[in-house]
Amino acid sequence: MKCKAGIAWDSEGFINKYIAGCGTSCEPVTPQxxxxxxxxGNFNALVIPTGFGNSMYSSILPALRASSGRIEKFVKKGxxxxxxxxxxNDSDSYNWxxxxxxxxxxxxxASVSDDNAGEFHGFLEDFDASNVECDGYFKTKDVDFDVIAKTEDEKAVMIAKKYGDGYYLVTSVHELPSKxxxxxxxxxxxxxxF
Structure with a gap:
């Protein structure tokens, strides 16, 4: 079993250290x-950290848009x-x-329930699910994805989309996933x- 992630960000940071501390090899993937x-690159997962859509934090968004076809091929292959x-607040942040x-x-x-998590179960296991920090939510009207986790007032905070042999998992949970x-x-x- 191989365990390796590409981290899409401008430079190495805390998320690289955290993921490496989980026993996962990390490869930085800059916008360039x-x-x-x-x-x-060769890896199993591509991680896009919190703040990717805000130019105050990162310049990765234009690169995600420009390489969206490449990302799709990666996901289709598993x-x-x-x-x-x-x-x-830019509504186009996920248009890639x-x-x-x-x-x-x-x-x-909010209190977050991941009753529909399936194979994504365990994201919340390292912290108190009755008080989860979130930086937003996803609208769910007329969509083609599965809601994996939501708040008590039905705000979708984690969604997933099967795509070919792989998955896109998108979350507004403002916490680090469990190790x-x-x-x-x-x-x-x-x-x-990749």
Whole structure:
């Protein structure tokens, strides 16, 4: 079993250290690397940290848009993408995904239920699910994805979309996933060419 993640961000940071501490190999994937046709990373999952949509935090969003076709191919071949909250009111922050995903940026704490999590169960296991920090939620009218976790007032805070042999997992939970979840999400029988 291989356990490796690409971290899409401007430079290495806390998320790289956290994921490495979960027992997962990490490879930084900068905006320049995402857009470079000669870049050939091999990993099981691509992690897009919180704040990717806000230019105050990162310049990764234009690169995600420019390489959306490449990301789609990676997922179709069995790769997994986890994207956290965009941290912006820009409604186009998720337009690099191959499905409609409308994010509402809003800070709140709430009780979160992941009863529909299926294979994504365990994301919340390292903290108190009755008081989860979130940086927004996803609109669920006329959508083509599964709601994985939601608040008591029905705000979708984690969604998933099966795409080919892989998955897109999108979350506005403003907490780090559990270590066991990271290991499971970033594992596969083979690393996939990005």
């Amino acid at each position: 690397m995402l857009g470079a046709p000669y870049y050939r 790769g997994r993408v986890i994207a956290f909250g965009a941290m912006t 995904l191959p499905f409609k995903c409308e994010y509402v940026h809003e800070y709140f704490s 066991s979840f990271i290991r499971k999400f970033c594992s596969g029988n083979v690393e996939i060419l």
